[in-house]
Amino acid sequence: MATTGTAGTGPTTQKPREEWTGQVGFIIAAIGSAVGLGNIWRFPGVAYENGGGAFLVPYLVALLTAGIPILFLDYAIGHRFRGSAPTAFRRIRTWLESLGWFQVMICFVIALYYTAVIAWAVSFFVFSFDLRWGDDPAGFFTGDYLQLADPGVSLEFVPSVLVPLVAVWVVTIAVLAAGVARGVQRANMVFLPLLVVAFLVLVVRSLFLEGAADGLNALFTPDWAALGDANVWIAAYSQIFFSLSIAFGIMITYASYRKRRANLTTPGLVVAFSNSSFEILAGIGVFATLGFLAHEQGVGVGELEGISGPILSFVTFPAIVSQMPGGPFFGALFFGSLAMAGFTSLLSILQVVSAGFQEKFGWSPRQASVRLGVVSAVISVALFSTTTGLIALDTADQWANNIGIVASAVLMSVLVLWVLRRGPELRYHLNTVSTFRLGAWWQVLVAVLAPLVLGYMLVSRVVTLLVDGYEGYPGWYLALVGWGTVAFVVVAALVLAALRWRRSPDDFVPWPPFPPGEAVQGAGRTPSAGGSAARRPAGTAGEEAR
């Protein structure tokens, strides 16, 4: 077996780790991950329905008390334990590896349908040029384009979805195969600036539409009474939580590619505020445009339907584009932005999966990308380019997000901070390498407030889905596609955690040593084959890789 040495430390058991080229590369990639479809199609509608301008208050509170603190928790775990989610969690405690695989499998499932939405956006980008949806965008989207059938399992493929879906997978596999710096980072360096410019042009254009002021008026007029409604606060925490790409392995993986002596918290603030800044921008653009639609139809903005989610993007926006002077250009900007925002997020989601398999099975980035990509592409095409694709997507998304990711966050907080009590160590790590210091309040927020709020969200959603079902779909279908998705993620996580490591990740010494002053010789380097295991938790030292 060939080994590679680190500067002067002799042969090692660990491969040298891939790395971002620098701080900016990391920040751009992390923003690219956080800014996704949810920023564009979810935030404006959520803000409008939950107090309008008054939503700013719970939104900011949620950002500061849950979003940013959990983001820092992800950073701390990934950076201190230098690995993808399974590796990092295993290095905290061996049995925690399965939580890492749980996060990897959530990402795997999300990637399967996220690609389909990007494929729709790419299709509609093309359709924009000749306004192919005609006079009936709703009929076009579900009928002509998706050829939607009743809930069920169909193998009737829809070529208009299949072709762009395969194209998205091919490009994604190519980018991931090139590695972290030359693939993921480079793609973000191109697409994120392009996205910001395209979206800024779109927003400026939207502000000059007739009725734009009415749209903004509807979005920003505060309903202060809403602040007394607990559901509005839950909506704010949900929006922040789902928007920031936290608690399902992405930020753990991304932080692990930073060099050890790297600032974490201040770049984290830049990432978190960039994400929210884009959301505010999207709110302005989307509601100015909806104001125009209301003006054209001679109705109030409040009477409009389809103001969030896929319907906003693929039905309402096409309708607006058709009525607007210079519509094709506006449509191309919108769908181009949607595709780019989705694509940079997709890369981060799949990097979690790729990194997990690379480390466990000793695959190169290229091997992981091609093997996982081809398998994912086949499943994705089979499930989501058929006539039942939209329903499968909607159902899998509901369960993967509201059950999968929220459960992952609660488990991470409870197991790492309550059971294993690693909060002080992680806070020490962040404070030692970073320029923005965290007080004890950080531990209170991630260990107490976050699991309480998220735990409530999880339990109430489970009850709702069990009692009321979802969207009126048949019970057997929800059991299969909804709960089945969760069951698949759990079983796959347990199986993957039980498999043998190609190369044990356990021979690892975190740096900086904790508690401080307990200097460990060789700490901070990947230790040699017989290296110290001083900071490994009792019971795991010397344990063979499974």
Added chain:
Amino acid sequence: MSAEAVILLVLSIVVVWGGLLAAILRLRARPERTDLPSGGEDDHREDVAPVERDT
């Protein structure tokens, strides 16, 4: 637009984009810690790792 809506629009922009600006300025003023403890030399690679084969 009503005065209230305008105020909230401006406030949202000032607080969120201001937060972004403040974070960027803070990072530019002090990009990295200069007082890190010893150790922590990197085990990274800037590029694709050497090919490894089992022999």
